[in-house]
Amino acid sequence: MTKKVFWADPYKTSLSTTVTSVSGPDITLSETIFFAFSGGQESDAGTIEDHVVSAAQKQGQEIVYTLADDHGLVTGQSVFVQIDWVRRYRLMRLHFAAELVLELFYKKLSGVSKVGAHIAQDKARIDFAWPESIAPLLPSMASDANSIIAADLEIKTAFDDEPNERRYWEISGFSRVPCGGTHVKRTGEIGTIKLKRNNKGRGNERVEIYLAS
Ligand SMILES: [Zn+2]
Numbered sequence: 001m002t003k004k005v006f007w008a009d010p011y012k013t014s015l016s017t018t019v020t021s022v023s024g025p026d027i028t029l030s031e032t033i034f035f036a037f038s039g040g041q042e043s044d045a046g047t048i049e050d051h052v053v054s055a056a057q058k059q060g061q062e063i064v065y066t067l068a069d070d071h072g073l074v075t076g077q078s079v080f081v082q083i084d085w086v087r088r089y090r091l092m093r094l095h096f097a098a099e100l101v102l103e104l105f106y107k108k109l110s111g112v113s114k115v116g117a118h119i120a121q122d123k124a125r126i127d128f129a130w131p132e133s134i135a136p137l138l139p140s141m142a143s144d145a146n147s148i149i150a151a152d153l154e155i156k157t158a159f160d161d162e163p164n165e166r167r168y169w170e171i172s173g174f175s176r177v178p179c180g181g182t183h184v185k186r187t188g189e190i191g192t193i194k195l196k197r198n199n200k201g202r203g204n205e206r207v208e209i210y211l212a213s
Pocket of ligand 1: 096099179
C-alpha cells in the first residue's frame with residue numbers, strides 16, 4: 001500500500017520514492033505526495049521521473065498512476081515525483097472553503113442534505129436538495145465563512161481510524177468532520193471567498209465557491 005505523505009505533509013511538492021509495481025502504463029509507488037481524486041477533490045497534476053501523470057486513481061488503499069505507454073520504469077526503481085503546486089494549493093484552499101460553507105449550511109439550514117460536490121482549480125461547488133432558493137442566505141453565509149477565515153483558526157487533521165485510513169479535520173466551534181482530502185493548516189490561508197447561487201432545477205440548489213485571489 002502506498003504511504004500517503006500528502007496527509008502528514010500536504011505542503012510537500014516533490015518526493016524521492018520507489019516504484020512498487022508496473023502493469024503496462026500503470027504504476028504504484030511506495031510513498032506518494034500525488035493526490036488521487038476522492039471526496040470531490042480533483043487529482044493533482046505532475047510528473048513521476050519526468051513522465052507526465054495522465055491519471056491518478058484510488059483502488060482501495062492503493063493509488064495507481066497512469067503514465068505514457070513507453071515510460072520504461074521498472075519495479076524497484078527510484079523515482080522523483082513532482083506535483084503542480086499552484087494547482088494543488090488552489091485545490092486545498094477551495095476544498096476547505098467548500099467544507100466550511102457546507103458546515104455552515106448544515107448549521108443554518110436544518111434538514112438540508114448535500115447531493116454532490118466538486119472541487120476544481122478555479123472553483124468549487126456543492127449541490128443541495130432544498131425546495132427554495134438559497135440566494136437570500138448567501139450574503140450571511142459568505143460573511144460567516146469570511147469571519148472564520150479572517151480569524152485564522154488552526155485546522156487540525158488526524159486519523160481516527162488509521163488501519164482503514166479514515167481521517168478528520170476539526171476547527172474551533174465545529175464538530176469533527178470526516179475527510180480524506182488534503183487540508184491547509186490555517187483558515188487564513190484560504191483568503192476571502194465569494195459565493196454564487198446556481199439553480200440546477202426544482203429542489204436542487206447549487207452554491208459555487210470562488211477565491212478572491
Ligand atoms: Zn477535507
